[in-house]
Amino acid sequence: MLGIPDPWVAVAYLGCILMTIVSLIYGLMRRNAAPDEVTPIDRDWAIEERKTDHDL
């Protein structure tokens, strides 16, 4: 298969492509499925994170 005689290596080669396709399908199916809201907690966290970055 693909000029690769060892099925374990051929499966890895095709598995990488397959796993990428699975990820693509997942992303397309879920692209608007989850909520997209920023809570005050999230914002508060980001402000402190930015401050830490800035200080460092």
Place this chain on the structure above:
Amino acid sequence: MTGQSGLSWIDILVILIYLIATGYLGWLGYRGTRSAADFLVGGRTVHPIIMAVSYGATFISTAAIVGFGGVAGLFGMSLLWLTFLNIGVGIFIAFVFLGEPTRRMGHRLGAHTFGELLGLRYQSRAVQIFAGALIFLFMPLYSAAVMTGGSIFAATQFGIDFEVALLIFALITAAYVVPGGLKAVMYTDTLQGFVMILAMFFLLWFTYSQLGGIGEAHRYLTGMADMVPAKLQAIGHQGWTEMPAFGWGAIQYNLWYIVVTTIILGVGIGVLAQPQLAVRFMTVRSRRELDRAVPIGAVFIMLMTGAPFIVGSLSNAWFAQHGPLLHGTVETMINADSDGDSDRAMVALRRANDAGAWVPILGKDDKPAVVPLVISTREQVHDNAGESFELVSGRSSIITYVKGQADRIIPTYISTAMPHWFGIVFFLALLAAAMSTMSSQFHTIGTSAGRDLYEQITHKPHGSEPSLLAMRLAVIVGLLVAVTISYTVREGYVIARFTAIFFGLCAAAFMPAYIGGLFFKGVTRTGALASMSVGFGISAFWLLFIKAKEASAIGLVQLVTGGKPSLLADVPNWPVVDPIVVALPLSTLTLIIVSAFTRKPDDDHLVQCFSKQNEARSLRQRLDSTF
């Protein structure tokens, strides 16, 4: 080795375009919104492509491309299992299953470092200090891997010494990291991510087209199995398109355990417990953003790891067909071709001296260097004494050209096979990738030292001046340690080994406590601390006394065994098995058993960690404790 120096006008033009584009995007970023946290503060959505590519660019660096690509050149395409795990575990499982719980819990608890996340989840300063110390002590090993990869590439591309390249690389890193360039600018990360994507496409297309297409290239590489160096054959290398020989109890199975336990499992699974990864999840705006990043992240990682692993393996075929000619005398025939135009033989290498006589090239042991060659021509010539003999000329696998040094395989292939301008672009993108990865690493080192160690040990508040000083000092110390390691340790495939050690250590010490803490309310503080101690303790013991390559380099095991490289030196295979195989199951078991018999966290704390309705209360509590 083939080094290239000197820049043509096209090289200079390419460099200028790249630098201007990077500078412009960096300037745009610094004017306004520049990091993921900035986007979150501003309540703005980051385009999923920018999110995923900048995320990927932070994690993919010279270690993956130069280090692991080189290992694929040495060991073959079995490394594609690592790409499979990188996509399946490092992207899919991490983003889909760990991303959102980490983000939510981190925000609720107000955690800004990995150690802080664990410490607050388990209400334990000891857990936080333990995690911070481990990261501070061992992260420089991973930084050294990135630095070595960049320096080797620069040395090969520009034909300069490794030490000079390392010095320049260290100075650039210091200039970037020390005065405050630690913060990743998403636009520039994205630009270099796209440059890397295009470079990888070009690299794959060029390599396959030069070798006659996908099937033909693989078939040619398969046919080169008899040219695998004898040392690698002895430990189970069966060819670049084959898995290493599998079995137990004999040296000829060693390579299987090196590839599968250290390279594939150590790094492929270890990525889940990477401290920078967990903190990066917290900078994401929402679950939707995580979902949208999955497909782009998968494509990016497939290209960034899959392409170098395939090209690294195929570089053996390219050099056997197009590499510089080598000359010598036949020692033994490997495979006589029927039409005689591609005989393969073990050849004692020779070179023409100034007087035009052919003299032997000596190897490390002062004996003539003997390598496998695909013979293309034969002629009668004279040696020093005027004796006539048959001189053969031909080409070999890339392993011969880099003298077995895996870390030189990708740089040598690019500087020899590819156009020079491509090497320059590739180098600039690698340099940028290394900088953003090291920014993230040194950021983690600094915050671990400041927040997890200094503040927890001294009870100083967040952001106090001494704490900030501790962070900055830690960054400088980490940088010096990384440079020293890069300068000192060069043998073998060190980039991949350093990366694997750090990833494996993180997996064994952190993964059970991290994942257990995210999903199971019954995991206790004592259980987490015991699991981390067992994971780290066994990994450290294994690296010091069992795993021969690391143990013999450290040297403690020789004192105990009277000179042997491992306590299990007489038992085949054990000395090459990675600690993760033993340490991770035991640390997981420890977490389960100890948690079952120790006091559970109080309900209020669990509500704060897990309940959605509790966010307002958590905010109030945190604000109360801050002011």
